[in-house]
Amino acid sequence: MLNLDALSQLKSLKQDIHESIPRHEGKVRATGGRYGFVNTDDNQQFFLNPDEMDKVLAGDIIAFRVEETKEGKSQAVIETLISSAQDEFVGQYIVKGKGHFISPDHPTFNRWVFVPPAQRKGAKDGDLVGCKISQHPYPHGKVQAQVLEVIGQSSDRQIESNMMMRKWDIAGDFSEHCVNEAQALLSVMDEATTTEARNDLTAVNWLTIDSAMSRDLDDALYCEKTASGWNLQVAIADPSCAVKPDSEIDKEALRRGTSSYFIDNMVPMLPSALSEGAFSLLPEQVRPAMVCHLEISEQGEITKYRIESALIESKAKLSYVQVAAFLEGVTSDLVDQIAEPIKPVLSVLNECALALNGYRRQNNLVLNDRTEFKATLNDEGKVDQIIPLERNLAHKLVEECMVAVNRSVANFLAEKEHGLFIQHAGIRSERQGEARALIKEQLQLT
Structure with missing residues (x-):
């Protein structure tokens, strides 16, 4: 039996070994295959093998350690899931025997997701559905989803634009409150345009x-x-002369961000009475x-x-x-x-x-x-x-x-030093070398 000193030394040795293994936090990046990568804030990138990738979703923030494979290559081993960005998504409902699944419409979410019986909402094979993650795959690699709504069948008219609106959370019709507020603005347009000094x-x-x-x-x-x-x-x-900050129309315009154009319809940022009428430069x-x-x-x-x-x-x-x-x-x-x-x-x-x-x-x-x-x-x-x-x-x-x-x-x-700006995530870490080479070439830097 080990005495207390030996146990203390063994515990200290384990702690030293634990601390000697590199540990990081980073964001999971999926690929078209089963493997993936995790990128850290200091632009390091580590490989996630298929077994590890099965435990997480694209965009997850994880804590991980770095180990070497038998071939001497570094790879990430997940220790903790910190947060997950993947929540709602769209896809096609698939029935295989007694199993019900969703094939996500997502470039890097390339696995079928199981749907438990109580979360199917009457969806049928081939339906296009909106759904959400009901069970994250960490730590056992078994992801599950719940159907939120059946969008329609692929043969339905306008199903493509309906699918895209659901996928990107683009609002359709305006609320009755917004429509009424827009109609009320029409009666005060003359006053609104003369309140502020205009050339x-x-x-x-x-x-x-x-x-x-x-x-x-x-x-x-x-x-x-x-x-x-x-x-x-x-x-x-300039609709800002009449649309007041924090009004229902202002909040809805902020949520929509822009008008969205599809092949068969258009979703405006403002109600049509304003976007095609009172503020349109007709x-x-x-x-x-x-x-x-x-x-x-x-x-x-x-x-x-x-x-x-x-x-x-x-x-x-x-x-x-x-x-x-x-x-x-x-x-x-x-x-x-x-x-x-x-x-x-x-x-x-x-x-x-x-x-x-x-x-x-x-x-x-x-x-x-x-x-x-x-x-x-x-x-x-x-x-x-x-x-x-x-x-x-x-x-x-x-x-x-x-x-x-x-x-x-x-x-x-x-x-x-003020205003609204579109913020981009920047150049992906794996493409930064190419970007530097392009800049040097174009600007003739040495």
């Missing part, structure tokens, strides 16, 4: 360029030639807007900008096809429909856009244009074919104007 720019020949059927027009353009280049003006619809309607004035040099450099609250009145609602035909010199009924005072504005806008693009390409790292695609639907609302979508001169014109104003507003916010 009257309604005499300017503003124009909008969008899809022919669009009614949610949120930006308008104007440009004139100057002795040193161009004076470009971009107006952005022709011959006075609207509140934030206007960015940009001075552009002959070389296409933005030399000065200022931002102001204004009232504007669009003089023309134009389509991309219509503007492209005009710029290409095509003779057509669409071109004939453009009012004569608007045509010189379009020509000057195009000259300015070409200069802006030239300056960007000469002085910045600009990605090459990539082909975009458009899906067309058949009578059943299913994808019939996918065709290349060519960006015409009108698309490029609008793009350059919006990039210019976005850069200017970004500089404005940086100067104020």
Whole structure:
């Protein structure tokens, strides 16, 4: 029998061995296979073999130790689950014999999830469902899910957009409270637009360029030639003059973040009475807007900008096809429909856009244009074919104007050290070496 001194020494030895093994905390990153990785805050990455990966889900924060395999390679061994990010997800319901499972619609959640009898909610084989994790796989590797709702069958009309809305938690219809609040705003629009001092720019020949059927027009353009280049003006619809902070509409807009566009429908950020009516920059309607004035040099450099609250009145609602035909010199009924005072504005806008693009390409790292695609639907609302979508001169014109104003507003916010920003997680640790090499190559660093 060991005496107390020996037991104490043995305990101390075990503690020393325990402390000598490297331990870390990190986030689990899944792959297309059964294995995965765990990334630490100091950009270290450790391998998770399939058995360890079965115990966790992508995004989990874990505590782990590092051990060497027989081949002398380092791998992570999970010690504790700290937190889990995976909760709700969507997928297809699968019945195999007596087993009921969900195949997740997720690029790295690539295992079937068992659904216990009491948590199936009447789902049938082939149904597309929304569900949540009811039993985390840690520590035994047996994950379970509960069906929250049956979204529909893959043959249903609009099932693709319904599935995406559920997958990304995109709200559909507005609440009755929001709709009523939007209707109430319509009666106070005149008062709301005059409460704040706004520069009257309604005499300017503003124009909008969008899809022919669009009614949610949120930006308008104007440009004139100057002795040193161009004076470009971009107006952005300003609902903040009437939508009050912490109102129901404000909270819902914050939750939605943006309007979401699908192949067969659109989910607006604001109720249609506002987004397609009271705040849309429709022709011959006075609207509140934030206007960015940009001075552009002959070389296409933005030399000065200022931002102001204004009232504007669009003089023309134009389509991309219509503007492209005009710029290409095509003779057509669409071109004939453009009012004569608007045509010189379009020509000057195009000259300015070409200069802006030239300056960007000469002085910045600009990605090459990539082909975009458009899906067309058949009578059943299913994808019939996918065709290349060519960006015409009108698309490029609008793009350059919006990039210019976005850069200017970004500089404005940086100067104020305040504002809303999109935060990106950054370059994945396994791609940072390639990123450094690209930067060195492009900037000719040694």
